[in-house]
Amino acid sequence: MIELDKVSKVYTTKTIETTALNDISLNVAKGEFLSIMGPSGCGKSTLLNIMGLLDAPSNGQVKIDGQNISNYLGKPMAKFRNEKLGFIFQSFHLIADLSVIDNVEVPLLYRKISGKERKEMASRALDAVGLSNRKKHFPSQLSGGQKQRVAIARAIVGEPKIILADEPTGNLDSVMGDEVLDILKYLNEKEDTTIVMVTHDERMASKTDRLIRLYDGSQVA
Amino acid sequence: MIKHIFKLIWNKKSKNALMILEIALSFFVLFAGLTYMLFNIEKLNEPMGFETDDKWMIDLDNLHDLDSSQIIKVIDNLERSLLEKEEIENVSFTQYMAPFSGSSSSSQSEEMGFNMWSLFVSCDVGLSDALEMEIKNGRWFEKSDLDAGIEPVVVNSKFIDEYFSGKPMVDSLIQFHRDYKIIGVVEAYKYQGQFEENHPTLFRLKPKYECKDYVILDMKEDTGLNFEEELSSIVSSNINKEGSTILQLSKRRFETGRDKWLLLGSMIFICGFLCLNVALGLFGVLWFNIHKRKSEIGLRQALGAHTSDISKQFISEVLILTLIALGIGVFFAIQIPILKITEFESRFFYKATWIACLAILGLVFICALFPSMQAAKITPANSLQED
Numbered sequence: 359m360i361e362l363d364k365v366s367k368v369y370t371t372k373t374i375e376t377t378a379l380n381d382i383s384l385n386v387a388k389g390e391f392l393s394i395m396g397p398s399g400c401g402k403s404t405l406l407n408i409m410g411l412l413d414a415p416s417n418g419q420v421k422i423d424g425q426n427i428s429n430y431l432g433k434p435m436a437k438f439r440n441e442k443l444g445f446i447f448q449s450f451h452l453i454a455d456l457s458v459i460d461n462v463e464v465p466l467l468y469r470k471i472s473g474k475e476r477k478e479m480a481s482r483a484l485d486a487v488g489l490s491n492r493k494k495h496f497p498s499q500l501s502g503g504q505k506q507r508v509a510i511a512r513a514i515v516g517e518p519k520i521i522l523a524d525e526p527t528g529n530l531d532s533v534m535g536d537e538v539l540d541i542l543k544y545l546n547e548k549e550d551t552t553i554v555m556v557t558h559d560e561r562m563a564s565k566t567d568r569l570i571r572l573y574d575g576s577q578v579a
Numbered sequence: 580m581i582k583h584i585f586k587l588i589w590n591k592k593s594k595n596a597l598m599i600l601e602i603a604l605s606f607f608v609l610f611a612g613l614t615y616m617l618f619n620i621e622k623l624n625e626p627m628g629f630e631t632d633d634k635w636m637i638d639l640d641n642l643h644d645l646d647s648s649q650i651i652k653v654i655d656n657l658e659r660s661l662l663e664k665e666e667i668e669n670v671s672f673t674q675y676m677a678p679f680s681g682s683s684s685s686s687q688s689e690e691m692g693f694n695m696w697s698l699f700v701s702c703d704v705g706l707s708d709a710l711e712m713e714i715k716n717g718r719w720f721e722k723s724d725l726d727a728g729i730e731p732v733v734v735n736s737k738f739i740d741e742y743f744s745g746k747p748m749v750d751s752l753i754q755f756h757r758d759y760k761i762i763g764v765v766e767a768y769k770y771q772g773q774f775e776e777n778h779p780t781l782f783r784l785k786p787k788y789e790c791k792d793y794v795i796l797d798m799k800e801d802t803g804l805n806f807e808e809e810l811s812s813i814v815s816s817n818i819n820k821e822g823s824t825i826l827q828l829s830k831r832r833f834e835t836g837r838d839k840w841l842l843l844g845s846m847i848f849i850c851g852f853l854c855l856n857v858a859l860g861l862f863g864v865l866w867f868n869i870h871k872r873k874s875e876i877g878l879r880q881a882l883g884a885h886t887s888d889i890s891k892q893f894i895s896e897v898l899i900l901t902l903i904a905l906g907i908g909v910f911f912a913i914q915i916p917i918l919k920i921t922e923f924e925s926r927f928f929y930k931a932t933w934i935a936c937l938a939i940l941g942l943v944f945i946c947a948l949f950p951s952m953q954a955a956k957i958t959p960a961n962s963l964q965e966d
Contacts, residue, residue, distance in 0.1 A: 404960075412881055413960040433885050440883020447963060451878045455590040460583070467583055468883040496590075512882070 503534030877962030
């Protein structure tokens with residue numbers, strides 16, 4: 359589903375070059391739940407950003423669902439992200455001025471879908487994460503776990519084939535973290551969604567299908 | 580998407596209220612300034628109805644002490660002496676409603692079945708030539724008109740437009756306290772200045788001895804100001820008194836318009852300064868908003884928004900806010916012509932409303948464009964990481 363071939367990422371400033379990723383080759387199979395671990399600054403998030411077309415590799419090739427996306431730019435790239443990928447972030451990134459259902463609808467705004475259909479799809483996604491009773495609430499009225507569930511609903515509302523989660527349980531206590539992971543496991547097992555999750559938590563990583571470790575930009579396990 | 584933007588605006592209504600207020604107030608100031616400017620520009624573009632270049636005027640204030648036989652003698656002698664000078668081409672005697680004199684005489688009547696109001700100017704046959712007045716229809720007075728059975732009068736085009744619109748009035752009789760026969764129509768007679776209104780005006784022919792307030796002189800082109808001294812001595816020797824005032828009409832025209840020009844200039848400056856301030860204010864607010872919403876911009880891009888979607892969203896947000904502000908502004912602004920609060924004609928207000936709306940929309944669009952383009956350049960990887 360996701361193929362990385364000798365992917366490198368080098369950040370260059372006027373005075374210094376920093377290698378964030380060094381020749382990473384990786385295959386993530388369809389329906390696999392992969393976790394990525396490593397110390398802070400080892401390149402986990404950079405790797406996830408490259409898989410999610412949020413950043414471009416300096417070298418190497420990235421294929422997603424059989425398509426070489428290394429050279430994707432502009433509208434095709436935006437369309438690809440919108441239709442194929444779902445993102446979950448550690449700090450939720452909910453829009454404070456929008457209600458829960460409006461937050462979940464955001465990815466659908468960039469598709470040609472009627473308002474009524476958007477509402478129905480967002481309601482279904484909120485049902486799936488058990489938040490159908492919080493549709494009209496605003497993010498400030500929710501707990502951390504609820505916020506992350508809204509973020510998951512937003513990630514799955516467009517029915518993407520891949521979910522990329524950057525430390526989705528990082529800001530949550532263990533009970534809420536387990537709840538979030540259970541939802542991800544459910545999506546992976548029942549909906550056959552491919553999930554790549556960056557985590558610092560060995561316990562969370564142990565619940566996934568496969569774990570890779572990064573150290574100083576290189577894959578060590 | 581528009582509905583989504585409306586929701587964003589509504590949910591941030593308290594934050595947006597100040598911006599709406601600022602734009603609405605700017606609209607008001609611009610609207611008021613533009614109305615005043617449009618009104619005066621129209622006045623400026625309307626013909627005065629007479630020339631002022633190389634036209635001089637002598638104030639005969641000192642003649643009022645003389646009896647009628649002395650006045651006849653003085654005026655005849657003065658006219659002869661003036662016409663002897665090669666610098667002077669035409670001479671006209673007029674009563675107090677001379678150009679830029681500040682005096683006025685008006686009357687109203689309902690004898691024709693409707694209310695007529697008009698200025699009354701008493702002058703001799705030479706006024707039209709001396710001031711190079713434009714005759715639109717008919718003719719100006721001749722000496723023989725002094726003996727006509729029904730008193731002939733000349734009116735201005737405003738008089739016809741106001742009371743007899745579309746009718747050929749030359750050779751028609753009118754009742755205005757007495758019977759008059761209209762023999763000609765002049766373009767205008769804005770005797771108070773170029774910014775003044777062209778009021779309905781009726782010219783009555785009088786013998787020059789009755790027109791003893793001012794002498795209007797049509798001078799040869801480029802007559803130097805040193806002739807003023809010679810002219811002064813001619814007047815003094817004829818009326819046996821010193822101190823008659825000699826005026827250049829072009830100078831008087833400039834002096835009477837100076838205050839309006841200053842006011843117009845101030846208005847343009849204030850409106851320009853306001854626009855600049857609004858532009859800088861909006862630019863700053865938008866820049867600040869975009870900086871504050873960096874993670875939202877990154878998030879939207881991660882969720883499938885193209886850079887053009889981001890630009891469009893930010894421009895749309897500002898334009899919708901502007902339209903709301905203009906809606907409020909226009910609602911209050913149009914009350915002025917509807918309730919007829921001022922003497923300005925309604926069309927000036929409506930025109931000013933359109934221009935002010937377009938100017939503010941254009942200004943806001945320009946101010947929103949650059950920050951919105953900067954917003955579109957924000958990369959999701961960086962902005963999502965920063966938060």
